Amino acid sequence: MNEEGIQDSAILLLAIGEEQAAEVFKFLSPSEVQKLGQVMAQLNNVTNERLDNVLERFTTEAEQNSSLGANSDEYIRTVLVKALGEDKANLLLDRILQGSDASGIEGLKWLDAPSVAELIKNEHPQIIASILAHLERDQASVVLTQFPERLRADVILRVATLDGIQPNALRELNEVMTKLLSGGNRVKKQALGGVRTAAEILNFVPSTDESAIIENIRAYDPDLAQQILDEMFVFDNLLDLDDRSTQLLLREIQSESLILALKGANEALREKIFKNMSQRAAEMLREDLEARGPVRLSEVEAEQKEILKTVRRLADEGQIALGGKGDDAYV
Numbered sequence: 001m002n003e004e005g006i007q008d009s010a011i012l013l014l015a016i017g018e019e020q021a022a023e024v025f026k027f028l029s030p031s032e033v034q035k036l037g038q039v040m041a042q043l044n045n046v047t048n049e050r051l052d053n054v055l056e057r058f059t060t061e062a063e064q065n066s067s068l069g070a071n072s073d074e075y076i077r078t079v080l081v082k083a084l085g086e087d088k089a090n091l092l093l094d095r096i097l098q099g100s101d102a103s104g105i106e107g108l109k110w111l112d113a114p115s116v117a118e119l120i121k122n123e124h125p126q127i128i129a130s131i132l133a134h135l136e137r138d139q140a141s142v143v144l145t146q147f148p149e150r151l152r153a154d155v156i157l158r159v160a161t162l163d164g165i166q167p168n169a170l171r172e173l174n175e176v177m178t179k180l181l182s183g184g185n186r187v188k189k190q191a192l193g194g195v196r197t198a199a200e201i202l203n204f205v206p207s208t209d210e211s212a213i214i215e216n217i218r219a220y221d222p223d224l225a226q227q228i229l230d231e232m233f234v235f236d237n238l239l240d241l242d243d244r245s246t247q248l249l250l251r252e253i254q255s256e257s258l259i260l261a262l263k264g265a266n267e268a269l270r271e272k273i274f275k276n277m278s279q280r281a282a283e284m285l286r287e288d289l290e291a292r293g294p295v296r297l298s299e300v301e302a303e304q305k306e307i308l309k310t311v312r313r314l315a316d317e318g319q320i321a322l323g324g325k326g327d328d329a330y331v
Contacts, residue, residue: 006035006036011043031138109139113146117147125151125155125158128147133193144156150216152212159198160193160224160228195224198231199232202232234308235269239269241321245314246273248319249320250277257303258285259285260299261300262289263292264297274286
């Protein structure tokens with residue numbers, strides 16, 4: 001969701017009152033609660049006109065979908081998308097419409113990454129892999145970097161070859177995590193892990209650590225290492241986007257974020273970005289890049305990772321096609 005959408009959501013939650021807002025927060029992930037909470041805390045001087053617009057949009061959508069006989073699932077979907085934006089709403093729908101995660105690992109999402117790493121670092125790598133596969137990808141990547149190099153590669157290797165967890169394994173996981181985790185009773189095997197999950201975790205890992213992990217996996221299984229690389233989408237892969245997808249992406253990125261990210265980009269990628277902007281916007285961006293002094297590599301990589309999150313979201317929503325990744329092309 002863009003910055004304006006997050007602010008609108010924060011305004012809505014402030015407007016509906018403490019009890020109602022608390023009920024909404026129950027369905028949000030830790031990262032969503034943190035992001036919305038920060039915006040709510042920073043909001044000030046909201047005009048009556050802005051508040052009226054937010055409430056009117058939400059009320060209008062609710063009224064349009066609240067007639068008798070309406071499909072309740074579709075109503076929930078529409079209201080959530082209107083209130084929270086499509087990307088956040090999609091993350092919540094399965095949890096609301098199909099039941100909450102029975103694995104119990106949700107509790108770990110509220111801990112900071114070093115605490116999670118400290119909690120699980122002495123467990124079997126297979127258990128660690130199962131836990132990381134459940135976490136948000138960016139949180140899992142930070143947890144992964146807390147481990148010794150050899151353990152990192154072992155864990156990612158197991159994530160990449162993981163295709164699910166049986167109910168008895170969930171119960172064992174519950175015993176390991178005690179009160180932090182609660183085992184699930186689902187008969188159906190839980191779908192998680194795999195090459196895509198491993199690649200998504202590595203997408204958030206700093207490039208130096210990422211290369212070392214891939215090389216360790218390559219020594220064990222060259223084909224698997226290549227499969228993971230094929231699933232990864234790094235910043236230089238933006239060159240593979242078609243012009244339409246690049247233009248859609250640029251609309252989602254703040255100018256300051258783009259400037260920092262491009263400080264670490266090659267000339268070919270910079271030219272592709274310039275080509276997909278208006279002449280005036282491209283000239284301003286060139287000037288800003290030239291005027292910006294040296295930037296820490298960690299800052300550049302952080303902004304590139306944020307842009308890659310947006311790329312993945314747009315791809316998952318079907319708005320853009322990722323070139324060379326086996327996705328369907330637009331015709």
